[in-house]
Amino acid sequence: MLLAIDCGNTNTVFSIWDGTRFIATWRTATEHQRTADQYYVWLSTLMEFQGIEANITDVIISSTVPRVVFNLRVLSDRYFGTRPYVVGRPDCELPVDVRVDAGTQVGPDRLVNTVAGYDLYGGDLIVVDFGTATTFDVVDTDGAYVGGVIAPGVNLSLEALHQAAAALPHVDISKPQRVVGTNTVACMQSGVFWGYVGLVREICNRIRAERGRDMKIVSTGGLAPLFQQAETLFDTYDDDLTMHGLTVIHKHNTGG
Ligand SMILES: Nc1ncnc2c1ncn2[C@@H]1O[C@H](COP(=O)(O)OP(=O)(O)OP(=O)(O)O)[C@@H](O)[C@H]1O
Ligand SMILES: CC(C)(CO)[C@@H](O)C(=O)NCCC(=O)O
Numbered sequence: 001m002l003l004a005i006d007c008g009n010t011n012t013v014f015s016i017w018d019g020t021r022f023i024a025t026w027r028t029a030t031e032h033q034r035t036a037d038q039y040y041v042w043l044s045t046l047m048e049f050q051g052i053e054a055n056i057t058d059v060i061i062s063s064t065v066p067r068v069v070f071n072l073r074v075l076s077d078r079y080f081g082t083r084p085y086v087v088g089r090p091d092c093e094l095p096v097d098v099r100v101d102a103g104t105q106v107g108p109d110r111l112v113n114t115v116a117g118y119d120l121y122g123g124d125l126i127v128v129d130f131g132t133a134t135t136f137d138v139v140d141t142d143g144a145y146v147g148g149v150i151a152p153g154v155n156l157s158l159e160a161l162h163q164a165a166a167a168l169p170h171v172d173i174s175k176p177q178r179v180v181g182t183n184t185v186a187c188m189q190s191g192v193f194w195g196y197v198g199l200v201r202e203i204c205n206r207i208r209a210e211r212g213r214d215m216k217i218v219s220t221g222g223l224a225p226l227f228q229q230a231e232t233l234f235d236t237y238d239d240d241l242t243m244h245g246l247t248v249i250h251k252h253n254t255g256g
């Protein structure tokens with residue numbers, strides 16, 4: 001079985017793939033101090049608690065935080081006796097081309113989303129991922145990653161307001177009833193929520209115009225449904241997009 005690990009700047013997701021489906025998924029905060037032994041205690045406890053009997057033979061990692069990779073490699077080596085595939089490293093091949101400026105290190109999560117999006121929905125696609133940052137990945141007709149857009153994440157935008165302005169509280173995102181807020185929290189939520197609806201629509205329209213063709217839009221990340229509920233911004237929402245991409249890349253590298 002395959003252990004797929006998706007490390008974002010905020011959260012890390014571990015999923016076990018039995019070749020047909022994910023039999024378990026667990027989420028933890030991304031912390032580079034965590035050692036291989038700590039990961040294993042956490043993982044094995046959850047597996048036991050849920051009665052998951054998994055014989056992990058393979059590990060694949062996508063990490064937007066370079067320093068956590070070391071301990072995850074040790075986890076893989078020490079506890080599962082296998083060398084992990086690490087997306088973005090030369091020995092982990094991608095099934096699609098990457099056409100960007102020389103020297104650019106594209107975030108592995110964006111490459112994985114590209115692979116997953118192309119596998120499930122075909123080319124001429126925009127993948128919008130609502131993570132720590134909100135990213136737009138542009139997938140060409142042949143599945144290549146050809147660039148995109150990086151915008152500040154939804155929670156990051158709200159947090160930045162709170163951090164920078166003494167009178168602005170910490171606020172969670174939600175869909176405001178109205179655009180005109182009549183209290184501080186409602187004003188902040190309106191700015192970020194409706195601002196984001198506009199941001200997503202404008203960027204997708206401009207990508208389509210720049211490329212001179214229609215493009216499907218798939219969204220992923222925990223906050224995507226909140227925005228879709230206000231207005232139709234995406235053709236599809238896929239909660240598991242990144243994990244699916246990791247299984248596709250693993251299969252590509254193992255010739256399965
Ligand atoms: N309706 C909601 N309201 C507020 N927060 C939500 C809602 N749904 C999901 N979230 C939160 O949104 C965040 C987005 O999750 P997601 O996995 O997409 O990105 P992340 O893990 O925070 O980012 P990264 O992958 O960059 O670490 C999560 O922290 C999740 O708990
Ligand atoms: C943009 C983030 C932070 C989104 O997770 C990640 O993909 C990243 O660190 N990217 C590196 C730069 C790039 O993708 O061009």
Ligand SMILES: [K+]
Binds near residue numbers: 008109129130131221
């Ligand atoms: K993510």
